[in-house]
Amino acid sequence: MDLFDSLPIEQTGLTAEQEIHALRAELAEQNYKYYVLSAPTMSDREFDEKMHRLQELEAKHPELSDPNSPTQKVGSDISKIDSFPRIKHRYPMLSLANTYSREEVEDWVRKLPPGVEIVAELKYDGLSISLWYEHGQLVHAVTRGDGTEGDDVLPNIRTIAAIPQTLTDAPERLELRGEVLLPWERFEALNKQREEQEEPLFANPRNAASGTLKLQDSREVARRGLTCYLYYMLGEQLPGTTHYERLEQARRWGFPISDAVRVCQNVDEVMEFIAYWDTERKNLPVATDGIVLKVNSLAEQEELGYTAKSPRWAIAYKFAAERQLTLLKQITYQVGRTGVITPVANLEPVQLSGTIVQRATLHNEDFIRQLGIQEGDRVYVEKGGEIIPKIVGKAEDNTSGQPCQPRTPGFITHCPECGTELVRVEGEAAWRCPNEVSCPPQLKGKLEHFVSRKAMNIEGLGSETIALLYDKGLLHSIADIYSLRADDLAAQERLGDKSAQNILASVEASKQVPWPRVLFALGIRMVGETTAKKIAKRFRSIDALQWASKEELTGIEDVGEQIADNIVAYFADMRNLEIITRLQAAGLQLAATEGPATAELPQVLEGKTIVISGTFTEHSRDEYKQMIEDYGGKNSGSVSKKTDFILAGDNMGPSKLEKAHSMGVRLVSEQEFLQMIHG
Ligand code: IVH
Numbered sequence: 001m002d003l004f005d006s007l008p009i010e011q012t013g014l015t016a017e018q019e020i021h022a023l024r025a026e027l028a029e030q031n032y033k034y035y036v037l038s039a040p041t042m043s044d045r046e047f048d049e050k051m052h053r054l055q056e057l058e059a060k061h062p063e064l065s066d067p068n069s070p071t072q073k074v075g076s077d078i079s080k081i082d083s084f085p086r087i088k089h090r091y092p093m094l095s096l097a098n099t100y101s102r103e104e105v106e107d108w109v110r111k112l113p114p115g116v117e118i119v120a121e122l123k124y125d126g127l128s129i130s131l132w133y134e135h136g137q138l139v140h141a142v143t144r145g146d147g148t149e150g151d152d153v154l155p156n157i158r159t160i161a162a163i164p165q166t167l168t169d170a171p172e173r174l175e176l177r178g179e180v181l182l183p184w185e186r187f188e189a190l191n192k193q194r195e196e197q198e199e200p201l202f203a204n205p206r207n208a209a210s211g212t213l214k215l216q217d218s219r220e221v222a223r224r225g226l227t228c229y230l231y232y233m234l235g236e237q238l239p240g241t242t243h244y245e246r247l248e249q250a251r252r253w254g255f256p257i258s259d260a261v262r263v264c265q266n267v268d269e270v271m272e273f274i275a276y277w278d279t280e281r282k283n284l285p286v287a288t289d290g291i292v293l294k295v296n297s298l299a300e301q302e303e304l305g306y307t308a309k310s311p312r313w314a315i316a317y318k319f320a321a322e323r324q325l326t327l328l329k330q331i332t333y334q335v336g337r338t339g340v341i342t343p344v345a346n347l348e349p350v351q352l353s354g355t356i357v358q359r360a361t362l363h364n365e366d367f368i369r370q371l372g373i374q375e376g377d378r379v380y381v382e383k384g385g386e387i388i389p390k391i392v393g394k395a396e397d398n399t400s401g402q403p404c405q406p407r408t409p410g411f412i413t414h415c416p417e418c419g420t421e422l423v424r425v426e427g428e429a430a431w432r433c434p435n436e437v438s439c440p441p442q443l444k445g446k447l448e449h450f451v452s453r454k455a456m457n458i459e460g461l462g463s464e465t466i467a468l469l470y471d472k473g474l475l476h477s478i479a480d481i482y483s484l485r486a487d488d489l490a491a492q493e494r495l496g497d498k499s500a501q502n503i504l505a506s507v508e509a510s511k512q513v514p515w516p517r518v519l520f521a522l523g524i525r526m527v528g529e530t531t532a533k534k535i536a537k538r539f540r541s542i543d544a545l546q547w548a549s550k551e552e553l554t555g556i557e558d559v560g561e562q563i564a565d566n567i568v569a570y571f572a573d574m575r576n577l578e579i580i581t582r583l584q585a586a587g588l589q590l591a592a593t594e595g596p597a598t599a600e601l602p603q604v605l606e607g608k609t610i611v612i613s614g615t616f617t618e619h620s621r622d623e624y625k626q627m628i629e630d631y632g633g634k635n636s637g638s639v640s641k642k643t644d645f646i647l648a649g650d651n652m653g654p655s656k657l658e659k660a661h662s663m664g665v666r667l668v669s670e671q672e673f674l675q676m677i678h679g
Helices: 004-006 016-035 044-060 101-110 183-196 205-213 218-224 243-252 266-281 300-305 365-371 442-453 465-470 479-481 484-492 497-510 516-519 529-537 541-546 548-552 561-572 574-586 622-631 653-661 672-679
Strands: 086-088 118-124 127-134 138-145 149-151 173-181 227-234 260-262 288-295 314-318 322-335 342-350 355-361 378-383 392-393 609-612 634-636 645-648 666-669
Touching: 004 218, 044 101, 086 205, 101 288, 101 516, 118 227, 118 243, 118 266, 118 314, 127 205, 138 149, 138 609, 173 205, 173 548, 183 205, 205 266, 243 260, 243 300, 260 266, 260 484, 266 288, 288 300, 314 516, 314 541, 322 392, 342 365, 355 378, 355 392, 365 392, 365 529, 442 479, 479 574, 484 497, 516 529, 516 541, 529 622, 541 574, 561 574, 622 634, 645 672
Parallel strands: 609 634, 609 645, 645 666
Antiparallel strands: 086 149, 118 260, 118 288, 127 138, 127 173, 173 227, 288 314, 322 342, 322 378, 342 355, 378 392
16 A cells, blocks of 8 residues: 555646545635635536545545545535535533443532432433524524534424424524434334445434435435434523423423433432433434433522533433453354345354344454454454444453364455355455356345336335245346246245236336336446436437446546446446346337437526525425426526526525625526426
8 A cells, every 4th residue: 555655646746645635625625615605616516526536536545534534524425515504503502521320420419509409311312403493483403513603404404393393472582402313213214225225324323313414405304204302492581490391391382302301309319210211211212322410490500500511510421332241153254235245243142231142243354353353252242322233342361261263264255155256346345246147145136126116116026025036046137027927926835826916017017117217227336316317318228328438427427437337347247238138128118218308398498507506495406406407507506697597595605695696696486496497
């Protein structure tokens, strides 16, 4: 790596490291200008290109990765980074002092003035949010940010049904603070979906909630199903003299307030609450990571006051992640649906947070190296907020009393399922089996993806049926789906005549699925739904796409080097070409239907240059961009003399607004725009 690093990069004359630093600084400055000043000095295109270049360099140099890099702060599927308005908190958003043992909690309670009541609550593990109400209307929803100012994510917060948008009988100005959460069930479903689409998984519900709140597309936010608990009220002339009364008042106004709240008279009652929820929290639908204790009387709170960072009248007690020592018996390897090899630790069964743990993921080769573990070691297993057990280290002495053998010779070199030699793409952590076409789990994965709802939408072929038909030799490629016969299907134990007929009817219907979705269904690596649409728009048939060069492909929005390489490799494989020939013979839509749909749309925006700004409710920004093009208009990133109008959503940045006014550029609302194009 060192040698490679010191080699100059052709175009720039900089080393990779220097170029990475320069790009990070430049992009961070542009982010600042765009987000905070709403006055970018770089075109969107240039910004995107630089971002791509940085992503590419970082992928090649994982050792230079930095969580603060601009590539890490923005969702990769948002090609144009847009801002949420920044808002200064009226009251700073403080954190809480943490304690980790019951002794520390007891100490804190004992130091309070004698006889004070303490409200015990759960500490919800999500993102803090501050809801601003003015004259009974929800007007802002501000994230914590740096504690002094945060992002106004109101359109996304409005998707949470439990949060009232209007209040009756409330003070003129009111702020409610709480935690935005993604319930476990939703988190798991989201990750399952992301796995299917080969998108990176969220490590825990908190990260998922955070990623969700930052989305520009509120409809996607709504689909994900966030929820919220409020636990703190701020403002002037508020009702009540205790924290508890305020919670009750908030509940009457219709806010979601947790039932897990207890007013404790003494330290014993506090300890009871902690002991109860330490186990009971595992049955809750959302993640919690501790208990919060607050002095109930508001007068006492004021008396106790604040340090620079946190109130003296409240404290958090964090639940301990339970940890156990056990024997790592064996490392086995799983082949995922995309060929990724995941090492799995097989453990001597051990009791942890009420469940028996005998397996834990080891993620990848680097993870094993970092922990320095091998078969026969005694390892620590922990169950934290993620619920999934993880190995966090090994016992130093390693005197397990068990024979310390066999030793792992190193990571496997061949696929345990099909025997193919594994490959590791530079910059990726995972080893992968490259045999996409006939490695059993990969093939089953491809079949499952092909029939899935967003792809060919073939009903009746769930993963079990696919596995069954695979084992019986009836399904060995996606093309085989179109050769399935009723009697073969009906002869299977779990199927029968009726379901055989249904499957075949659905297979038949899938022949009408349009070209962009068929392209997505083929399951070319990293070609997700949106990318497939964009590619299908540029290449209007599989015959055209087959001959596309890498340069032509990277010319398409969202298609980077890696995706282009994957597409080229896909068509270079004879086995795929055979499949395509069979799909063609079966009558699938491998070309766009005649007469491009866009040509029929009235070109009402012909010759118009339009800038999109703000957040929208009816469609996503990307959809509006597409509509502008479909109806003959041109998108532009910044307001200039050439701008005909601004498609203005909610929360347009102040400086963009000012620029529009000073240049006399017209603002068109979302509704007006939709009328404009739909007539
Ligand atoms: S009260 C000034 N109550 O924990 C005190 N916070 O480390 C304001 N949290 O930023 C916070 N559950 O995001 C409070 N029942 C609860 C909470 C809670 C979760 C979070 C909140 C805060 C962080 C403090």
